[in-house]
Amino acid sequence: TGAPQGIPTVAGAALRVPLVTGETVGYANLDHAASAPCLDAVRAKVDEFLPWYASVHRGAGFASQVSTKLYERTRDVLRRFVDARRTDTVVFTRNTTDSFNLLARSLPRHTTVVVFDTEHHAALLPWQGPNVRRIPTPRTRLAAVSAVDEALADSPQGPRLVVVTGASNVTGELLPVAEIAAVARKHGARVALDAAQLAPHRRISIREMDVDYVAISGHKLYAPFGAGALIGRADWLRAARPYLAGGGATKLVTEDAVVWNDGPERHEAGSPNTVGVYALGVACETLSRDWDAVVAHEQALLARLRKGLESIPGCAELRLFDAPVDRVGTVSFTVAGFDPGWLAAVLSAEYGIGVRDGAFCAHIAAKRLIAVAGGEGQQAIRVSLGLGSTEEHVDRVLLALRRIVARGADWEYAKVDGRWAP
Ligand code: PMP
Numbered sequence: 001t002g003a004p005q006g007i008p009t010v011a012g013a014a015l016r017v018p019l020v021t022g023e024t025v026g027y028a029n030l031d032h033a034a035s036a037p038c039l040d041a042v043r044a045k046v047d048e049f050l051p052w053y054a055s056v057h058r059g060a061g062f063a064s065q066v067s068t069k070l071y072e073r074t075r076d077v078l079r080r081f082v083d084a085r086r087t088d089t090v091v092f093t094r095n096t097t098d099s100f101n102l103l104a105r106s107l108p109r110h111t112t113v114v115v116f117d118t119e120h121h122a123a124l125l126p127w128q129g130p131n132v133r134r135i136p137t138p139r140t141r142l143a144a145v146s147a148v149d150e151a152l153a154d155s156p157q158g159p160r161l162v163v164v165t166g167a168s169n170v171t172g173e174l175l176p177v178a179e180i181a182a183v184a185r186k187h188g189a190r191v192a193l194d195a196a197q198l199a200p201h202r203r204i205s206i207r208e209m210d211v212d213y214v215a216i217s218g219h220k221l222y223a224p225f226g227a228g229a230l231i232g233r234a235d236w237l238r239a240a241r242p243y244l245a246g247g248g249a250t251k252l253v254t255e256d257a258v259v260w261n262d263g264p265e266r267h268e269a270g271s272p273n274t275v276g277v278y279a280l281g282v283a284c285e286t287l288s289r290d291w292d293a294v295v296a297h298e299q300a301l302l303a304r305l306r307k308g309l310e311s312i313p314g315c316a317e318l319r320l321f322d323a324p325v326d327r328v329g330t331v332s333f334t335v336a337g338f339d340p341g342w343l344a345a346v347l348s349a350e351y352g353i354g355v356r357d358g359a360f361c362a363h364i365a366a367k368r369l370i371a372v373a374g375g376e377g378q379q380a381i382r383v384s385l386g387l388g389s390t391e392e393h394v395d396r397v398l399l400a401l402r403r404i405v406a407r408g409a410d411w412e413y414a415k416v417d418g419r420w421a422p
Helices: 040-052 062-081 096-106 141-153 177-186 235-239 274-287 291-310 340-351 363-373 391-407
Strands: 016-018 024-026 089-093 112-116 132-135 160-165 190-194 213-217 228-232 250-253 258-260 315-317 330-335 356-358 380-384 414-416 419-421
Touching: 040 062, 040 274, 062 089, 062 228, 062 274, 089 096, 089 235, 096 190, 096 213, 096 228, 096 235, 112 141, 132 141, 141 160, 141 177, 160 177, 177 190, 291 315, 291 330, 291 391, 315 363, 330 340, 330 363, 340 356, 340 380, 340 391, 340 419
Parallel strands: 112 132, 112 160, 160 190, 190 213
Antiparallel strands: 016 024, 089 228, 213 228, 250 258, 315 330, 330 380, 356 380, 414 419
16 A cells, blocks of 8 residues: 555655565665655755755855755745744754754853753753753653653752653654643743654644744655754844854954854854755645644554554563553564564565664663563664555564564574674
8 A cells, every 4th residue: 555645755665675585675664763765845846956056145146046045945934834933043953963962052051951861862962061950751741741840940040941852752752842841931941842753743833832942853854864953042042152163154254353143144154055954944844734644644554553563472662651642653662582683684684674773862761661661671673654654564564573573583693793684
């Protein structure tokens, strides 16, 4: 079965990959959470734009004007994509990691940062020092909100920032962002939303959630690598030391002084990724045309996947919260008696299925959630769905897992350079 009508199509849908047997099969990309395949619409628009790209803000030539226009217009596209306030700024970055490092560098002195310890390293590690309060993630959404409330209640007055992900990259579960933001507001704290995993799957509204910053990555939003954004309140960013020093970030340079730009250019020194930014904008516009169709497609596949996994012997699914919560199409699990890296290698070599294995750049989350699920070790397998996923892909991974478990660990695979290979 192909993708239903209504959802945007992806460029990777026709890819074929070799198996160990020498046959080729259609590639089942079940790793959307790592990087999503490029949308056909993005590919077409980027192809049109490629002959035209030129340096932005720097040239009087026509191509330069076209590039500058598209680049600047994309700020408005992204503002609409996350339903930003009119006054919010949009700084182009490389990705979510870059966005949070920029924000971390831009915090007023002595800002207290409150963050759950199960966050992706991109949202966990940029904040360092004595003012960072890492809190263990409670097992219910309600307790998660209370934990933030308590952490803020006994943190010193002054600037405070709560960092929270919209959707877990390990379990796909949605965090209670609006509720956390309401609590933060009560304490006069700001909220930064890691939308790397939420933005590709759900409509985001800065205004409705009442958060202050949103970070996104183009490559998880069905655009190629290299462009992301930090969107949000302009004041801290305007007052901060430029993220990079160089051309484009300045208004004026004299023999003994530099006047930096006040706008987003302040943090965008150097020739920017014009093509990447354009691709990100096209992806956001294409995705947000019909969120209902996107959500329906993914939720149907997610239900099919989770139901199937229940019947795999020894399969233990990782979950952040005890009770079922709304979630995107990302599922991590262990299978008793099977090394996740080995399983992932077999899925690839024998079935043409791409999944992620490991600790998902969220080591604390992986270790703790595997223990809670009654699994073994500190690594798991992650199957993540998106617009490139089909029922056939889901059925294939379920069939493959059933067969592999029935066959038992087949040690004809050896570890080469740290990866299992046939
Ligand atoms: N946050 C979450 C929840 C993620 O899943 C990821 C990517 N795995 C990131 C942040 C970092 O994104 P990037 O690698 O694009 O910077």
